[in-house]
Amino acid sequence: MKSSRRSLQVYLCTFATSVFLIAIGLVLSLIWPVLLKFILDNLMVLTTKSYAFDLWKKFPEPFPIDFYFFNWTNPESVTNATVKPKFQEMGPYRFFETKEKANIIWNSNGTVTFRHRKFWYFDENKGINDIQDRITTVNPVALSSVYATRSWNYFLRKGLSVSLSSMAPNVYLTRTVSQMLFEGYEDPLINMARSLPFLGNSVPGWDRFGWFYTRNGSTTYEGIFNMGTGINSTFGRLYSWNHWTQTPYYEGNCAKVNGSAGEFFLPPDHDSISFFSPDLCRTLTLKYAGPSTVKNILGNKYVIDEHMLDNGTLYPENKCFCNGECVPSGLVNVSSCRFGSPSFASLPHFYSADPYYLDSVEGLKPDKRKHQFFLTLEPTTGIPLEVGARLQINMLMQPIAGITLYENVPRVFVPMLWFEQRVQIPDSEVFKLKMLLNLSIICTSLGILLMFIGLIVSSCLVYKICTTNICGKKENKYLYPEQNIPLKGERSVEIVKRI
Incomplete structure (x- = not known):
C-alpha cells in the first residue's frame, strides 16, 4: 500500500509538472510583446540605477x-x-x-x-x-x-x-x-x-x-x-x-x-x-x-x-542661418558662434x-x-x-x-x-542588443520547446497509467498460491492437463 501511494504521488507530481510546462510555454509564446515593451520602457529612462547610466556617464572606451x-x-x-x-x-x-x-x-x-x-x-x-x-x-x-x-x-x-x-x-x-x-x-x-x-x-x-x-x-x-x-x-x-x-x-x-x-x-x-x-x-x-x-x-x-547645408539659396526657411553673409549652398555660417x-x-x-x-x-x-x-x-x-x-x-x-x-x-x-x-x-553591447531584438524568437522558441516537453511528459504518464495496475493488485503467477507451486516446466504442463 505504501508503494502504491508513492507511485500515485509520483504520477500526480509528473502530471502537475507537465501542465506547468505547457502553461509556461503558452505564456512565453504570447507574452513576449509585453515583456519587450517593459524592457524598452526601462531602457528609455535615465537614473543612477538604470542600465544606460554608466554608458552615458562615461563612454567605456x-x-x-x-x-x-x-x-x-x-x-x-x-x-x-x-x-x-x-x-x-x-x-x-x-x-x-x-x-x-x-x-x-x-x-x-x-x-x-x-x-x-x-x-x-x-x-x-x-x-x-x-x-x-x-x-x-x-x-x-x-x-x-x-x-x-x-x-x-x-x-x-x-x-x-x-x-x-x-x-x-x-x-x-x-x-x-x-x-x-x-x-x-x-x-x-x-x-x-x-x-x-x-x-x-x-x-x-x-x-x-x-x-x-x-x-x-x-x-x-x-x-x-x-x-x-x-x-x-x-x-x-x-x-x-x-x-x-x-x-x-x-x-x-x-x-x-x-x-x-x-x-x-x-x-x-x-x-x-x-x-x-x-x-x-x-x-x-x-x-x-x-x-x-x-x-x-x-x-x-x-x-x-543639401537641406541642412543650405543658407536659403535652395530652401527659403534656412535663410535665418545666413548671419548676414548668405553664401551658396554647402557651407554653414558659424561666425557668430x-x-x-x-x-x-x-x-x-x-x-x-x-x-x-x-x-x-x-x-x-x-x-x-x-x-x-x-x-x-x-x-x-x-x-x-x-x-x-x-x-x-x-x-x-x-x-x-x-x-x-x-x-x-x-x-x-x-x-x-x-x-x-x-x-x-562596442562589442560588449552587441550581444545584449541582439538578445533584446530577438526576444520574440527566443520567447516563442522556448515556449514551444516547453510545451513540447510538457506534452511528451503527459503522453508518457498516460501510457504508464494504462499499462500499470496502480491499485496495487498483482497478477497471480501461481496455480495454487497456498502451496507456492509455480507454473514452470513439465510440472506446469502436467497440472494443466489434469485440469
Missing part, C-alpha cells in the same frame, strides 16, 4: 578622432588673379578621445543638467603621421581681426592696416600640427586685440591660438546641457543649452535649441532625426538614407544632405556643396564614401549603431578696402582642416 589639414602650397601667388589657391591634404593625425559627464545635477522636473569633459591624446604608437609636421595656411588670427573691421570707416581701417603690416606681414603663416590643434601658438595680434576693446568679440580671451586650445580636459567649453531623463520628460531631448531655449547666434526658428542632446534618440521614424551641436551652436538635422547593417544588426542610416571670425562649416572637401567652392581652389576631391556625415540607429530602440561624424572648418578670405595686406586678395573660402570620428557600438 576611448574612440579615435582623425584630423586632416590642408597645406597651402602656393601662398606667394595669393594676389595673382589668374592663379587659384592650391591645397594638399595632410593626415590623418590620429588622436584618441575620452568623454565623460561632469557637474551632474538631477532636477525635480525630470531633467538632468550636466557638462561634458573630454580629453584628447595623440596615439604615439599608432600615429599615422607626425604632429610636428609643418602646415602653411591662411593666418586665422589676422583674418578674424580684419573681418571684424569690415564695417568700420575707411580711415579706421587704414590705421589698423599699419599695425597689422608690422605684426603679420603675410596673409599666411606656417605652424606645426601640434601648435594648430591643442598646443596653440603665440600671436602678437591676440595681445593687441585684448588691449583694444573696439575689436569686440572677434578674438576670445586666450593667450594663444589653436583650434582645440584650452579644450583638453575643460568642463566649460561646450556649455551646460539640460536633458530629459524620461521621467515626466522626453528621454534624451535637449531642453536648454547654456540655459537658453533660443541661442543668440541665429534668428527666428534657426535659434531654437531642440532635438536630441546627441547621445540618446527615441525610436526614430523614416524621415529625419535631429541633435544639437555645441560646436556649431545649432541643431543639425539628418535625413533618412536607407537601411544599413552594422555588426550584423540592421539599422536606419541618416545623413546630412566662433567669436565673430569668418568661420564656415562644411562637409570635407566641400562634399555635397555648390560647385562654386571647388571651382575657386585646387587640390580638393570630394568622395561620398570618405566625406559623408552619417548616423545609423537601431530602429526599435533608437540606440546608435555607428557614427561617422565628419566636418570641415573653412575661413572666408576676401578683399577689405583700406587694409593693405588684404586689398588685392581673392574672395575665397579657404579650407583649414577637417576631422572624422568613426565610432561603432
Whole structure:
C-alpha cells in the first residue's frame, strides 16, 4: 500500500509538472510583446540605477578622432588673379578621445543638467603621421581681426592696416600640427586685440591660438546641457543649452535649441532625426538614407544632405542661418558662434556643396564614401549603431578696402582642416542588443520547446497509467498460491492437463 501511494504521488507530481510546462510555454509564446515593451520602457529612462547610466556617464572606451589639414602650397601667388589657391591634404593625425559627464545635477522636473569633459591624446604608437609636421595656411588670427573691421570707416581701417603690416606681414603663416590643434601658438595680434576693446568679440580671451586650445580636459567649453531623463520628460531631448531655449547666434526658428542632446534618440521614424551641436551652436538635422547593417544588426542610416547645408539659396526657411553673409549652398555660417571670425562649416572637401567652392581652389576631391556625415540607429530602440561624424572648418578670405595686406586678395573660402570620428557600438553591447531584438524568437522558441516537453511528459504518464495496475493488485503467477507451486516446466504442463 505504501508503494502504491508513492507511485500515485509520483504520477500526480509528473502530471502537475507537465501542465506547468505547457502553461509556461503558452505564456512565453504570447507574452513576449509585453515583456519587450517593459524592457524598452526601462531602457528609455535615465537614473543612477538604470542600465544606460554608466554608458552615458562615461563612454567605456576611448574612440579615435582623425584630423586632416590642408597645406597651402602656393601662398606667394595669393594676389595673382589668374592663379587659384592650391591645397594638399595632410593626415590623418590620429588622436584618441575620452568623454565623460561632469557637474551632474538631477532636477525635480525630470531633467538632468550636466557638462561634458573630454580629453584628447595623440596615439604615439599608432600615429599615422607626425604632429610636428609643418602646415602653411591662411593666418586665422589676422583674418578674424580684419573681418571684424569690415564695417568700420575707411580711415579706421587704414590705421589698423599699419599695425597689422608690422605684426603679420603675410596673409599666411606656417605652424606645426601640434601648435594648430591643442598646443596653440603665440600671436602678437591676440595681445593687441585684448588691449583694444573696439575689436569686440572677434578674438576670445586666450593667450594663444589653436583650434582645440584650452579644450583638453575643460568642463566649460561646450556649455551646460539640460536633458530629459524620461521621467515626466522626453528621454534624451535637449531642453536648454547654456540655459537658453533660443541661442543668440541665429534668428527666428534657426535659434531654437531642440532635438536630441546627441547621445540618446527615441525610436526614430523614416524621415529625419535631429541633435544639437555645441560646436556649431545649432541643431543639425539628418535625413533618412536607407537601411544599413552594422555588426550584423540592421539599422536606419541618416545623413546630412543639401537641406541642412543650405543658407536659403535652395530652401527659403534656412535663410535665418545666413548671419548676414548668405553664401551658396554647402557651407554653414558659424561666425557668430566662433567669436565673430569668418568661420564656415562644411562637409570635407566641400562634399555635397555648390560647385562654386571647388571651382575657386585646387587640390580638393570630394568622395561620398570618405566625406559623408552619417548616423545609423537601431530602429526599435533608437540606440546608435555607428557614427561617422565628419566636418570641415573653412575661413572666408576676401578683399577689405583700406587694409593693405588684404586689398588685392581673392574672395575665397579657404579650407583649414577637417576631422572624422568613426565610432561603432562596442562589442560588449552587441550581444545584449541582439538578445533584446530577438526576444520574440527566443520567447516563442522556448515556449514551444516547453510545451513540447510538457506534452511528451503527459503522453508518457498516460501510457504508464494504462499499462500499470496502480491499485496495487498483482497478477497471480501461481496455480495454487497456498502451496507456492509455480507454473514452470513439465510440472506446469502436467497440472494443466489434469485440469
